[in-house]
Amino acid sequence: MTAGAHTETGRGVAVDVQSVSHAYSIEGAPLPVLDNISLRVEPGEFVSCLGPSGCGKSTLLRLLAGLETPSRGSLLSGSARITGPHPSRILAFQDATLFPWATVWQNVAAGPTARNELRGSRQRIDEAIAQVGLSGFERAYPHQLSGGMAQRAALARALVNDPSVLLLDEPFGKLDSFTRMALQDDLRALWEEKRFTGILVTHDVEEAILLSERVLVFSDRPARLLREFRIDLGNDRERTSRKVVKLRGEILSALNLGHRGKKREAA
Amino acid sequence: MSSAVADVETGAALSVARRAEAFWNTGLLAGLAWLATALVTYVLPDVVPWGSTMLFAVLCAAVALALLALVPGIRLLPQRIAAKLRHYGPWLLALGLWLLFWEFTTAKTGWLPKPFFSPPQGLIQVYVADGQRLLICIAYTARLWLLGFFSGIAVGYVIGLALGWSRSFAYWGMPLLKLIGPVPASAWIPVTFYFFPSTFQASIFIVALSCGIPVAILTASGVGAINKAYYEVARTMGAGTSYLIRHIAIPASLPHVFVGLFMGLYYSFAVLVVAEMLGAKYGLGWYIQFQTAYSAYANVYATLVIMALICAGLVKALFTVRGRLLRWQQGFIA
Ligand SMILES: Nc1ncnc2c1ncn2[C@@H]1O[C@H](COP(=O)(O)OP(=O)(O)OP(=O)(O)O)[C@@H](O)[C@H]1O
Numbered sequence: 001m002t003a004g005a006h007t008e009t010g011r012g013v014a015v016d017v018q019s020v021s022h023a024y025s026i027e028g029a030p031l032p033v034l035d036n037i038s039l040r041v042e043p044g045e046f047v048s049c050l051g052p053s054g055c056g057k058s059t060l061l062r063l064l065a066g067l068e069t070p071s072r073g074s075l076l077s078g079s080a081r082i083t084g085p086h087p088s089r090i091l092a093f094q095d096a097t098l099f100p101w102a103t104v105w106q107n108v109a110a111g112p113t114a115r116n117e118l119r120g121s122r123q124r125i126d127e128a129i130a131q132v133g134l135s136g137f138e139r140a141y142p143h144q145l146s147g148g149m150a151q152r153a154a155l156a157r158a159l160v161n162d163p164s165v166l167l168l169d170e171p172f173g174k175l176d177s178f179t180r181m182a183l184q185d186d187l188r189a190l191w192e193e194k195r196f197t198g199i200l201v202t203h204d205v206e207e208a209i210l211l212s213e214r215v216l217v218f219s220d221r222p223a224r225l226l227r228e229f230r231i232d233l234g235n236d237r238e239r240t241s242r243k244v245v246k247l248r249g250e251i252l253s254a255l256n257l258g259h260r261g262k263k264r265e266a267a
Numbered sequence: 268m269s270s271a272v273a274d275v276e277t278g279a280a281l282s283v284a285r286r287a288e289a290f291w292n293t294g295l296l297a298g299l300a301w302l303a304t305a306l307v308t309y310v311l312p313d314v315v316p317w318g319s320t321m322l323f324a325v326l327c328a329a330v331a332l333a334l335l336a337l338v339p340g341i342r343l344l345p346q347r348i349a350a351k352l353r354h355y356g357p358w359l360l361a362l363g364l365w366l367l368f369w370e371f372t373t374a375k376t377g378w379l380p381k382p383f384f385s386p387p388q389g390l391i392q393v394y395v396a397d398g399q400r401l402l403i404c405i406a407y408t409a410r411l412w413l414l415g416f417f418s419g420i421a422v423g424y425v426i427g428l429a430l431g432w433s434r435s436f437a438y439w440g441m442p443l444l445k446l447i448g449p450v451p452a453s454a455w456i457p458v459t460f461y462f463f464p465s466t467f468q469a470s471i472f473i474v475a476l477s478c479g480i481p482v483a484i485l486t487a488s489g490v491g492a493i494n495k496a497y498y499e500v501a502r503t504m505g506a507g508t509s510y511l512i513r514h515i516a517i518p519a520s521l522p523h524v525f526v527g528l529f530m531g532l533y534y535s536f537a538v539l540v541v542a543e544m545l546g547a548k549y550g551l552g553w554y555i556q557f558q559t560a561y562s563a564y565a566n567v568y569a570t571l572v573i574m575a576l577i578c579a580g581l582v583k584a585l586f587t588v589r590g591r592l593l594r595w596q597q598g599f600i601a
């Protein structure tokens with residue numbers, strides 16, 4: 001894929017989260033969601049975030065996307081402070097929020113269209129659609145797609161912008177396990193090709209292990225960073241390998257501590 | 268009769284099936300009903316003279332003969348037309364029975380008397396005797412309606428978009444719109460007389476207002492109901508305000524807008540009589556008032572039939588446009 005027309009894209013950049021706390025206000029009462037979080041993601045690194053439901057993972061991604069400003073602390077992309085949305089940082093939302101009134105092609109073209117770059121991007125759009133295996137469905141509307149195809153389309157819509165930071169919020173959460181496994185492999189391959197900086201939120205421990213080089217475990221709300229696991233698997237990313245199974249056990253028990261003993265189906 | 272009912276239920280399936288029934292049984296019943304109407308009209312004397320009685324009898328007989336010929340002949344028609352006919356068979360039967368009942372209770376027995384009621388031939392007589400004037404009225408009303416409706420929905424749509432998009436616009440505009448909305452059209456007459464140089468423009472304004480208000484309200488609510496995540500998706504990809512309005516607010520609100528357009532279409536027709544009170548010299552609304560004043564109710568009914576048919580045609584056209592523009596919605600088959 002050719003480089004994006006806009007600057008600051010392509011190869012991944014570092015992401016820094018510096019002492020970030022965030023609180024929403026619900027009917028006047030503050031609801032603390034993130035508690036003094038500091039972390040750094042290296043350029044081109046892929047990191048997964050695990051944590052109990054409602055702990056604030058999506059909130060962290062929204063802060064990184066620039067859709068929200070933190071109550072305290074600061075976030076950096078490269079050396080620049082994040083103050084608002086920028087096409088170099090693309091967030092793929094928890095629900096595949098494809099525009100139902102637009103065809104697959106028009107959905108994928110949304111970014112270039114929005115930036116008035118459609119003219120030079122047609123080929124890039126076709127390529128992105130081909131990359132996620134949706135060739136032939138360019139003219140389909142979202143309601144004509146299966147759940148997995150919709151997620152693929154959403155992925156293509158993100159990738160076509162050639163982001164240097166890709167923020168993924170449970171992209172495969174609602175899929176059956178076979179589709180999910182296939183898409184996980186695809187995502188891994190795409191990342192290996194492009195080396196964007198990836199931050200993935202998921203509830204699937206196996207997915208986190210297989211896709212990332214580092215797994216971050218967060219506590220219950222307000223989320224603190226509890227532990228991080230380095231995944232040194234190299235290219236040996238077999239679901240059934242002994243290393244993966246062992247890591248899975250360790251991460252699950254860390255998660256369970258984070259749940260303060262609450263039982264939870266995490267895998 | 269029971270076989271006809273069975274036909275209705277299985278009609279759709281049969282029309283698709285390759286082994287569609289050879290004879291059109293519903294058509295036979297419908298043909299007999301129309302034939303009965305023709306005979307009753309021809310044989311029994313009218314209580315009072317209406318004119319056009321023979322014409323009505325001949326028309327009914329012609330329909331009856333066509334239907335009866337189609338009972339075996341439906342096989343020869345193209346598939347699509349035959350399926351349509353089968354689909355509307357029960358309606359053709361009901362229509363024949365209704366005409367029979369109508370003819371019998373008005374012209375033949377006088378149970379429903381003149382001038383409050385008119386038999387079918389009374390309406391036909393109006394078209395025969397006053398057809399020319401009615402055509403001119405249709406043209407005048409068409410001009411008024413086209414100008415009023417299209418300017419009304421254009422302005423209403425723009426106001427609705429602004430109300431849905433801008434908080435401050437909604438703060439001032441929404442209460443005003445809610446106050447203005449329920450004011451009956453006739454209450455605007457004195458004001459419009461003062462502000463508009465000609466009565467024709469005042470009439471246009473009244474039609475425009477009647478359809479502009481529902482379009483504005485529904486557009487505003489449509490824009491307000493849009494999932495905010497769509498805007499966020501676009502903003503993360505570098506979208507500015509113009510993209511958000513053109514590519515999200517406008518298409519996403521379209522289903523609501525069409526509800527407003529349907530309401531506006533009906534309201535604009537309902538208000539025609541009032542709009543043509545303002546010194547119009549021709550027009551269907553004007554004609555209705557004029558004939559009401561003379562208790563010529565047959566003319567009123569005849570005009571109402573014309574208006575209903577035109578309105579139904581416009582509703583159908585609007586449905587077609589909606590089908591085109593909203594084929595992205597679930598449940599629409601392109
Ligand atoms: N816009 C908002 N206004 C107020 N409270 C919010 C808002 N968005 C999220 N919250 C609250 O913040 C908390 C964290 O939400 P968040 O969506 O970040 O959780 P999450 O970790 O992504 O959960 P899940 O795994 O279920 O998706 C929740 O308790 C939620 O109710």
Ligand SMILES: [Mg+2]
Nearest residue numbers: 057058094169
């Ligand atoms: Mg979430």
